[in-house]
Amino acid sequence: MRNQFNILLSLIIFFAFTMHSCQSKTETETEKIATKQGIIVPKIDSLKYSEKYCCVLSPEQGFSVYDNPKGKIIGTLKRMGNIKEDNQVPYKIYLVTGDKKVKIENFREISSEIFAINYTDSAEGFVKVVDSSKSYWLSVAEIEKNGFKTVNWRDQMIEQSKGVLGYYANEPGLRLRKEPNSKSEIIGSVRGDLFEIKLTKNISGQWCKVKVTKYKEHPCNTDLEEAENIESQTEGWLKIIDDNGEPNLWSYTRGC
Template sequence: MKNTPSSLLLIIIFFGFTLHSCQDKMENENVAGKRGIIVPKVDSLKYSEKYCCILLPEHGFSVYDSPKGKIIGTIKRLGNIKEDDQVPYKIYFVTENKKVKIDHYREIGYEIFAINYTDSAKGFVKVLDSSKNYWLSVAEIEKHGFKTINWRDQMIAQSTDALGYYANEPGLRLRKEPNSESEIMGSVRGDLFEIKLTKNISGQWCKVKVKKYKEHPCNTELEETENIESQTEGWLKIIDDNGEPNLWNYTKGC
């Protein structure tokens, strides 16, 4: 049977739509994996005195001027905890000529902080000041018993233990499918909407379970069953277009 012009047009449109859909999925996945943190491979070691409290191995990490470039310094701790009990809360960028105190890290638990990265390329991750070229080798990170993990996977990994996640202001739209064109099922805003993540993901999106409370669980005398106003499931875009989390949680608990 010969293809008519109209059938050829339909075929072209179909393949064009399929290609565009695949490109969107790849772009969403790339964005989701763009930024994250550096943590011990064994999760429980986050709480060990050896790595406390800004998570870093004893000898630190070498800092490169570019992916596969040259070493220009080290990220490490300095000082003796017997003389200064704040040593675990301080890390420095150390070169031959100077040392600079670093403030580029994120709190991920009670008094637990992790160095965050803002880009990745050729087996390296970009750290510290995002406007400058400071890179760490992923191979070296892993050699020292650490790993890189993007924000999406980190949030999912700790979702079971977290008190709950909440949408950044001004809130998020809960959708039926993992895309911005899908049907809106409702909005999630403020800390009365507790978000639990599942392992069902699609790029920047995650299927979630949402509980709407009458009163915040940390400030109520109501039993949980009578405090729940509603429960629903749907998809939230938990990673923004810069690769940063669209959610927050109480790292210190109630």
């Protein structure tokens, strides 16, 4: 009888440990997804608006481009040209390899006329840039040495939440849940730009606790007073980062 009890106890402990390990693994994986992609911005936020870095945010000397994390340098990502001859120079960055230069187009507008180099992966102190299908990497140590930093999308959105007009759910919308997981009770749905989302610093992997305000009319196009215009307010959890590491939210970077 005692042997049977010991076997049963061992099985209970084994399954409890296994479930805990699976849960920890899942939490680790979702945290990795939530932080794998982001942007490169000046360490001092106000320098985003400095002529020195404007308008595609980058130091004058650019960033060295590596063929792999801890690999060899194959070029430089930098601005080229004379602003006296071309007033669009601040908006142009090139991948320069020897005498060859390729104009890069895929940046992210993070404020009115302010663009950031975005990265699509991170590994071993490097971030992947320019083209997710090719192997172009920047050193995080060099980025920081030049007065810049890497910020994942989740942290960037939370940091900017108070300053933007509001965040809105990508189509086809998001489900607001009671807890930060896809099996939790649904307490509402968020879709379109009448549902304004404010983020809190309460996070869990790809999820963030939010405050959602449903307006009768969009705040940019109404004569109603703010209090009169509010239809409802709700708190809950939204999955603000999708399974590819991209934001599930958007904002009006140029205001109303």
